[in-house]
Amino acid sequence: MSATSNRRPLARVPVGSTAIVSRVSGARRVVRRLLEMGLVPGTPVTVQREAPLGDPVELRVRNYALSIRRSDALGIEVE
Amino acid sequence: MSAPALAHPPSARHALVLVAGNPNSGKSTVFNALSGARTRVANYPGVTIDRRSATVALTGGRAIELTDLPGTYSLAARSREEQIAVESLLGRGPRRPDAILVVADATALARALYLTIEILEIGHPVVIALNMTDEARRDGIDIDVERLEALTGARVIPTVASKGMGTDALRAALAAAIERPDVPRMPDVARSSALQADLAELEGLILSERVMERPQEARVWAQWLLLSLEHDFGDELTNIPASIRSGVHRVHERATAAGRNLDLEIIAGRYHLVDRVVSEVCRAPASARRSWTDRVDAFLTHRIGGAVAFAAVMMVVFQALFSWSEPAIAAIEDTVTAVQAFVSSVMPAGPLTSLIVDGVIAGVGNVVVFVPQIALLFLFIGLLEDLGYLARAAFVIDRVMRAVGLHGRAFVPMLSGFSCAIPAVMATRTLESRTDRLLTMLVLPLTSCSARLPIYVLVTATVFAPGSRVGFLSAGAMALFAMYALSVVAALTAAAVLRRTVLKGPAPTLVLELPPYRLPVFSVLLRGVWQRVRTFLLDAGTVILALTIILWVLLSYPKDPAVAAEAGQARAALASAALATEEREARLVEIESRENGAQLRHSVAGRVGRLIEPVIAPLGFDWRIGVGILGAFAAREVFVGTLGVVFDIAGADETNEPLRHVLRAATWPDGARLMTPLAGVSLMVFFVLACQCMSTVAIVKRESGGWRWPLFMVAYMTVLAYSASLLVYQVGSRLGWGL
Numbered sequence: 001m002s003a004t005s006n007r008r009p010l011a012r013v014p015v016g017s018t019a020i021v022s023r024v025s026g027a028r029r030v031v032r033r034l035l036e037m038g039l040v041p042g043t044p045v046t047v048q049r050e051a052p053l054g055d056p057v058e059l060r061v062r063n064y065a066l067s068i069r070r071s072d073a074l075g076i077e078v079e
Numbered sequence: 080m081s082a083p084a085l086a087h088p089p090s091a092r093h094a095l096v097l098v099a100g101n102p103n104s105g106k107s108t109v110f111n112a113l114s115g116a117r118t119r120v121a122n123y124p125g126v127t128i129d130r131r132s133a134t135v136a137l138t139g140g141r142a143i144e145l146t147d148l149p150g151t152y153s154l155a156a157r158s159r160e161e162q163i164a165v166e167s168l169l170g171r172g173p174r175r176p177d178a179i180l181v182v183a184d185a186t187a188l189a190r191a192l193y194l195t196i197e198i199l200e201i202g203h204p205v206v207i208a209l210n211m212t213d214e215a216r217r218d219g220i221d222i223d224v225e226r227l228e229a230l231t232g233a234r235v236i237p238t239v240a241s242k243g244m245g246t247d248a249l250r251a252a253l254a255a256a257i258e259r260p261d262v263p264r265m266p267d268v269a270r271s272s273a274l275q276a277d278l279a280e281l282e283g284l285i286l287s288e289r290v291m292e293r294p295q296e297a298r299v300w301a302q303w304l305l306l307s308l309e310h311d312f313g314d315e316l317t318n319i320p321a322s323i324r325s326g327v328h329r330v331h332e333r334a335t336a337a338g339r340n341l342d343l344e345i346i347a348g349r350y351h352l353v354d355r356v357v358s359e360v361c362r363a364p365a366s367a368r369r370s371w372t373d374r375v376d377a378f379l380t381h382r383i384g385g386a387v388a389f390a391a392v393m394m395v396v397f398q399a400l401f402s403w404s405e406p407a408i409a410a411i412e413d414t415v416t417a418v419q420a421f422v423s424s425v426m427p428a429g430p431l432t433s434l435i436v437d438g439v440i441a442g443v444g445n446v447v448v449f450v451p452q453i454a455l456l457f458l459f460i461g462l463l464e465d466l467g468y469l470a471r472a473a474f475v476i477d478r479v480m481r482a483v484g485l486h487g488r489a490f491v492p493m494l495s496g497f498s499c500a501i502p503a504v505m506a507t508r509t510l511e512s513r514t515d516r517l518l519t520m521l522v523l524p525l526t527s528c529s530a531r532l533p534i535y536v537l538v539t540a541t542v543f544a545p546g547s548r549v550g551f552l553s554a555g556a557m558a559l560f561a562m563y564a565l566s567v568v569a570a571l572t573a574a575a576v577l578r579r580t581v582l583k584g585p586a587p588t589l590v591l592e593l594p595p596y597r598l599p600v601f602s603v604l605l606r607g608v609w610q611r612v613r614t615f616l617l618d619a620g621t622v623i624l625a626l627t628i629i630l631w632v633l634l635s636y637p638k639d640p641a642v643a644a645e646a647g648q649a650r651a652a653l654a655s656a657a658l659a660t661e662e663r664e665a666r667l668v669e670i671e672s673r674e675n676g677a678q679l680r681h682s683v684a685g686r687v688g689r690l691i692e693p694v695i696a697p698l699g700f701d702w703r704i705g706v707g708i709l710g711a712f713a714a715r716e717v718f719v720g721t722l723g724v725v726f727d728i729a730g731a732d733e734t735n736e737p738l739r740h741v742l743r744a745a746t747w748p749d750g751a752r753l754m755t756p757l758a759g760v761s762l763m764v765f766f767v768l769a770c771q772c773m774s775t776v777a778i779v780k781r782e783s784g785g786w787r788w789p790l791f792m793v794a795y796m797t798v799l800a801y802s803a804s805l806l807v808y809q810v811g812s813r814l815g816w817g818l
Contacts, residue, residue, distance in 0.1 A: 052380065067474050
């Protein structure tokens with residue numbers, strides 16, 4: 001993609017912001033699960049809040065709340 | 080045990096309807112609304128998921144067999160359990176379904192449609208129960224039902240199952256789907272020509288291997304195989320021919336070489352269709368307004384408020400298991416004692432009466448005594464799950480649990496373990512992955528359950544002189560605290576070690592839906608509790624009963640006729656002696672205690688105790704303690720009573736002064752004191768770590784689906800307990816702490 005696109009891991013998206021999923025990478029099992037839960041490229045995702053200990057994070061995707069660990073959120077690239 | 084599965088074979092006369100749906104979609108509520116009170120629960124043979132089914136009368140008098148599938152977000156399978164659900168949908172199960180009922184959460188239509196599309200691809204008639212339409216309406220979500228029907232080719236019935244709305248329409252729709260099973264085709268999922276070629280290749284392979292006959296099912300199975308089989312063959316899926324496995328592997332490798340990702344292609348293709356359908360049928364407010372779930376979460380997952388709420392909820396659960404169950408447990412124990420006394424009084428004394436009283440009735444008591452805690456724990460778990468809090472609890476505590484390789488959801492079972500391992504092991508079902516479940520149930524018995532407390536009490540009171548202190552703490556309190564600390568450290572360490580060794584697998588992860596807060600439907604909740612209790616009584620209960628009887632035999636036989644004769648003579652002598660009633664009673668008890676003690680020492684268990692003395696002596700235990708440990712396999716607290724019998728003290732409990740006295744006075748043959756403080760600590764350490772509980776073994780057998788894991792658990796815990804006690808006693812003795 002173009003160098004101007006603002007790509008970063010979902011784990012770096014501040015709480016309350018929305019971004020669009022561009023790529024999901026990592027262990028196949030995790031990637032497959034995240035895709036099945038609806039985090040396919042092109043999907044808007046909002047970082048809703050983080051757990052009291054900072055991990056995991058709560059996402060809002062396709063009108064439901066999904067919680068994933070930060071380590072897995074690192075593999076989700078958004079723009 | 081698979082016996083209950085055979086008790087109710089799916090009726091061949093009725094059409095078979097499978098119920099599928101996402102977790103938290105209200106699937107159980109829909110199932111219950113349709114089935115009424117006629118639910119049967121059975122096991123799928125060989126695996127540990129329950130199969131709920133019911134015979135349901137439809138509109139027009141036709142009856143169907145309704146079978147519930149486990150809640151899932153997709154058909155891709157990571158475990159044998161999930162594979163069974165998929166195979167029953169694909170007609171690889173005992174019989175091909177006549178229709179599928181999909182329960183979809185109207186508030187999360189896109190996610191529900193993903194599963195629905197997977198099911199529609201199979202080609203069976205589908206009825207969609209669009210559930211929780213009241214909530215969707217409240218959130219401003221508007222779904223065009225007719226358009227959804229037109230696009231999917233399925234009948235769509237709006238329902239609010241918690242209020243019974245839409246149930247009659249569902250019955251009518253199911254009847255229609257079975258009577259006119261011509262399925263309008265849904266639009267094809269968009270696939271690249273490369274993917275189509277891949278699927279065609281596998282479809283041909285499946286058909287030529289004669290695993291399936293219908294091309295459409297073969298094509299769905301091909302996609303399922305591509306998504307579910309691991310590249311390294313490290314999955315636990317079975318019953319898949321090697322030729323098909325290598326075919327799938329080949330297709331994946333070719334795609335990867337061409338820079339393609341088949342997982343992404345298949346899943347994204349389906350979501351492409353989902354998005355198209357959703358955009359056509361569903362109008363939702365552009366920015367979802369702040370729901371009350373969100374407002375509640377602002378507190379319940381808050382940095383401080385969330386931690387406080389979590390601690391408060393868990394304390395209530397623990398208090399309930401530990402204390403609220405007490406009256407019911409006491410009542411069960413009293414009833415068992417009363418029945419035993421009654422049977423003893425009406426039947427002639429002898430081996431048969433003894434078998435009935437001390438084997439069968441005691442065994443039934445050993446089973447039923449767990450019911451209050453199981454019922455309470457599942458009531459709380461069900462309540463918290465249905466309210467939506469259980470997922471938040473996992474969210475809040477996951478960071479802590481993952482440090483030792485456990486899932487956030489493992490917290491509630493682990494906490495329950497401090498009360499009793501039996502309900503706690505059953506509660507591991509709230510974990511999705513089999514590896515997580517196994518890991519949790521294997522380390523759970525290390526948490527210090529309440530049955531260990533009587534042993535700690537007896538030992539500390541015996542070996543520590545009243546008033547002995549370590550710093551400002553009494554030595555007893557210090558020892559007690561140390562045992563609980565040891566149990567926590569042992570459980571967490573064992574989890575970390577097992578995760579890196581025997582249960583090594585892909586890194587455990589957490590992908591967890593946080594459902595909206597909802598009010599539970601109490602009839603569904605209570606039925607769930609009853610089903611758990613019932614399965615426990617039928618499956619684990621029979622094993623516990625059998626083990627109780629075996630243990631009773633080992634502790635009672637063979638009898639020594641000389642001992643019985645001697646006791647008979649003593650009784651006769653007592654009968655002719657002129658004594659006050661109280662004195663006579665006391666002497667009778669004494670004779671009986673001596674007789675029981677002598678018979679126990681003569682029994683198989685007594686002999687085994689002597690036999691293993693050389694093995695346990697390095698831990699500081701003599702053969703009499705060995706007999707107590709053998710007896711304690713029935714349940715840990717039985718150690719106290721068995722030890723009492725070995726030392727000729729009848730009816731001893733942990734607060735029994737005479738037992739403490741004999742224990743303090745007991746010596747080794749060379750005159751050295753037996754129960755030194757060091758030996759006491761060694762004994763407590765042994766009980767913290769050893770799997771001294773056959774009911775735990777029985778429940779792990781039931782929940783893991785075989786004898787392999789419970790036997791492994793007993794083995795590793797015994798090795799751990801032996802090594803730790805050996806270390807304590809030997810190092811302590813060398814350092815001169817033995818006296």
